[in-house]
Amino acid sequence: MMVITNQILWLALAIILAPLASGLITKVKNNLRLRQGQGILQPYRNLWKLFGKEEIVPANASWIFRVTPFVVFATSVAAVFFLSGDLLAIIFILALGRFFLALAALDAGSAFGGMGSSREMFISSFAEPAACLVIFAVYLTPGATWSLAHLLAGLALLIVILAETSRLPVDNQETHLELTMVHEAMLLDYSGPALALLELSAQIKQLFWLCLLVGTICPPVLLPYGFCLLGLIIVIAFIEVGIAKYRLFKVPDLLVFSVILALLAIVSALLGV
Amino acid sequence: MNLLINLKSLVVLDPLALFFLIVISLVSLPSLIYSIGYFKNKFTLTKFLSTQLVTLAFIVSMLLLVIVGNALAFLIVWELMTLLSYLLVLTDSEKEAAVGAASIYIIMTHIGTAFLTAAFFLIFRHSGSFDLAAMAAACQTMSPLLRNWLFIFFLIGFGTKAGIVPLHIWLPYAHPQAPSHISALMSGVMIKTALYGLIRFVFLVLGISSLWWGITVLTLAIISCLVGVIYALMEHDLKKLLAYHSVENIGIILLGLGLSMVFTRLNLNNLAALAMIAGLYHLINHAAFKGLLFLCAGSVQKGSGTLDMEKLGGLIKKMPWTAAFFLVGAMGISALPPLNGFVSEWLTLQAFFSGALKVPGMLALGFAVGIAALALTSGLAAACFVKAFGITFLALPRSQNAEQAKESPASMLLGMFLLALSVVGLGLLAPTIFNLLATVTAPICQASLQTSNIFSLGLQPNSTISPLFIAILLGSGFLAAIAAYGLLQGKTRLGRTWDCGYYQIGSRNEYTATAFSKPFRISFSLFLLPFRKTEKVKDSFYHVKSFVYETYTTKIFKKYLYDAGLGLLLHSAKRFKRVQAGSIHLYISYILATLVLLILLVKIL
Structure with a gap:
């Protein structure tokens, strides 16, 4: 019982802190661009505003559209819950949320939604093998001793994270141009509390991936967990500012590169380097 | 030579046979219930009754196949099953496509049967009996070379029926042509009987004697998975799409079985059992969700009159139950938790993971x-x-047909409901089913695996997961999300x-299936070799009235393997035609030459 209570407390903390990570990344990005930028608490204000708004549901849509925000939220929370458990299962759980989101995007009958849905499934089907191989590499290198395999797996995972959290060079959260949208295109017909729930879910999922990377490669013995997390957030902000968006058909190349890095990690784990 | 048939050993009722009996019954019963509504107002009473009779005979032949303990009887029932399913593919024999599909099917499966017959008779030469136990004993004393050949024969023979790439060519033709519940039976169950044969004859009769057998099966499995799913993505006919997914899923099942072969050879018995449990689990899962999806596709066809996805859309409002059942099946086949596909794919990954630390490094990289x-x-x-x-x-209906679609009758819905229930049940009751499968695999792999804890399924201490949880x-x-939403909304x-901000959008603005799969078509273009046909329809020299745009992909296996082979055959047949020139003298000399040759042959031997 104690364990469960503990887990639920951690979960609540993760949900509360998730928007902060987004706020921090935006803040660092803005500062790097020599802008003052919004405050780091802006994501909270956005959520609060959206939760208070009226919701408009497209008349074409079915119950899939209504149910999806709750499913996506449940899968993001479950992913965080299993962070200390079986990592493979999390990949499948996140796939459940993505499946529903992609369906909901098609449900409204808009071409934007279809585009987002198709692109999301396209990118994620290449990200999944990379993620599984990273987990495999980590599984092959048990123990706390830090090795080359950890570094390679971490780099591979970083690329997966860029894809999974809709960041540059795979996707761009700051734009609503149809040529560049992926995740945003799927949310285009959502509004009000449903949109807030989906954004919160995306932020929770992002925090999950960041924690996974920190847990995988950062030497927690040397540096405290929170410090690593902050470092990772700054690294991602640097990547986003320093790189342009890839053409959609170049994205698989990037993810295949991540697969190769993961394979190298496996090789070095098998060789015991 | 004593009597070929020993009555006592004619029937084998071991756990493996019982498992397959369950798989066959699981799909057969809902399919039969479904067929009542499906054939209503479609066929005359005589045709309805005769089709039902053939269907029943087909089901009985599959049931018989998995319990016969004699190779000759197996071969006879195997052939019976093939012929009955051939008849069923021809149910709509007015359609030209059905006849063509049935021909491809029967030719392909007979090539497979020829290999099986050859394998059985090769073993018979050593055992002197078609009794499975005697055959298994004889196989132990054979030369390794002969056993290798026998493995290849079995792989080709059963692989043709199972639809392993590149022998999958008949599936996308035969499955879509048959009535939907027959497709459900053929794709959900019949192709699995080939895997039964593979386990029965390769694992139990032949015995795994080389490591490369398992590696070959694993390689073919990987190819089948990827080829099946990539072709499925390009398909816009609902039943053809499902047929290609059968190729993919057979691949996933074979991943489990191939791993099990590798582990067996390396004497890792518990892992071999785990891998085989994963394979068999996916086998029963695939029977459930693919059966369900084919029944749903039939319901869509009956309700809207078409299977072309580009002409459908919005059916969730017209056919809410069919849509819900299809969603369950789709979630199952996409391996989404907590449904059944997730459990078996997770188990397969677990088998890979657990084995990696215990096999040689190169294999682990594989x-x-x-x-x-x-x-x-x-x-x-x-x-x-x-x-x-x-x-x-x-979204919105894309055609008049889809607009006027009607929900299917209760008997069809009941059939789909039963299978949807088993998709959910096979997921949530995973530990129970794992234990049942462990008893099936225990005698095959000489291992004992049990899940003691309801929250744990895998072998690793850290991999504690349960679909129910x-x-x-x-x-x-x-x-919780709904509650929060309700409070704040x-x-x-x-x-x-x-x-x-433009005019109200309609169904023409929607994304199509072709557009949806375009990124995949471009990304896999090296394999798919896509090409397009464009045509301008002009109503005057200056004005283009409409534009016809069609995209195609090249089926490379058909084009470069089968069509090329067929071309070679026809070409050589043309050459041989010269022999038959029409001159009676020439023919008489042929007869004389044959006679002399035979006499010489008898003398020599």
Whole structure:
């Protein structure tokens, strides 16, 4: 019982802190661009505003559209819950949320939604093998001793994270141009509390991936967990500012590169380097 | 030579046979219930009754196949099953396509049967009996070379029926032509009997004697997975799409069985059992969800009159039950928790993971390729079913047919409901089913695996997961979100889909199945070799009235393997035609020459 209570407390903390990570990344990005930028608490204000708004549901849509925000939220929370458990299962759980989101995007009958849905499934089907191989590499290198395999797996995972959290060079959260949208295109017909729930879910999922990377490669013995997390957030902000968006058909190349890095990690784990 | 048939050993009722009896019954019963509504107002009473009779005979032949303990009887029942299913593919024999599909099917499976017959008689030369136990004993004393050949014969023979790439060519023709519940039976169950044969004859009769057998099966499995799912993504006919997914899923099952062969050879008995449990688990799962999906496709066809996804859409409002059942099947096949496909794919990955530390390094690297392939396959399958469900059932209807679609009668819905229930049940009751499968695999792999804890399924101490627990967790997250939403929610009203401020959008603005799969078509263009046909329809020299645009992909196996082979055959036949020139003198000299040759041959031997 104690364990469960503990887990639920951690979960609540993760949900509360998730928007902060987004706020921090935006803040660092803005500062790097020599802008003052919004405050780091802006994501909270956005959520609060959206939760208070009226919701408009497209008349074409079915119950899939209504149910999806709750499913996506449940899968993001479950992913965080299993962070200390079986990592493979999390990949499948996140796939459940993505499946529903992609369906909901098609449900409204808009071409934007279809585009987002198709692109999301396209990118994620290449990200999944990379993620599984990273987990495999980590599984092959048990123990706390830090090795080359950890570094390679971490780099591979970083690329997966860029894809999974809709960041540059795979996707761009700051734009609503149809040529560049992926995740945003799927949310285009959502509004009000449903949109807030989906954004919160995306932020929770992002925090999950960041924690996974920190847990995988950062030497927690040397540096405290929170410090690593902050470092990772700054690294991602640097990547986003320093790189342009890839053409959609170049994205698989990037993810295949991540697969190769993961394979190298496996090789070095098998060789015991 | 004593009597070929020993009555006592004619029937084998071991756990393996019982498992397959369950798999066959699981799909057969709902399919039969479904067929009542499906054939209503379609056939005359005589045709209805005769079709039902053939269907029953087909089911009985499959049931018999898995319990016969004699290779000759196996071969006879095998042939019976093939012929009966051939008849069933021809049910709509007015359609030209059905006749062509049935021909491809029967030719392909007979090539397979020829290899099986050859293998059985090769063993018979050593054993002197068709009794399975005697054959197994004889195989132990054979030369390794002969056993290798026998393995190849069995692989080709059963692989043709199972639809392993490149022998999969008949599936996308035969499955779509048969009535939907027959497709469900053929794809859900019949191709599995080939895997039964593979386990029965390779694992139990022949015995795994080389490591490369398992590696070959694993390689073919990886190829089948990827080829099946990539072709499925390109398909816009609902039943053809499902047929290609059968190729993919047979691949996933073979990943488990191939791994099991590798582990058996390396004497890792517990791992061999785990891998085989994963394979068999996926086998029964595939029977459930593929049966369900084919029944749903039939319901769509009956309700709307078409299977072309580009002409469908919005069916979730016209056929809510069919849509819900299809969604369950789609989630199952896309390996989404907490449904059944998730459990078996997770188990397969577990088998890869657990084995990696215990096999030689190169093999472990091969396992990494297997893991990547399985993950890619499940990602692509999810994409394919977002397309299949999203384009068919969601948004606005794309044609008059879809607009006027009607929900299917109760008997069809009942059939689909039963299978949907088993998709959910096979997921949530995973530990129970794992234990049952452990008793099936225990005698085959000489291992004993049990799950003691309901929350743990795998062998690793850290991999504690249970679909039931995941379901509870997801359910509570879902309810918590609804509660929060209810507390905070303001007003909700219906509005228009965002149309960029232009006129109200219609079904012509929707994304199509072709557009949805375009990124995949471009990305896999090296393999798919896509090409397009464009045509301008002009009503005057200056004005283009409309534009015809069609995209195609090249089926490379058909074009470069089968069509090329067929061309060679026809070409050589043309050459041989010269021999038959029409001169009676020439023919008489042929007879004389043959006679002399035979006499010489007898003298020599």
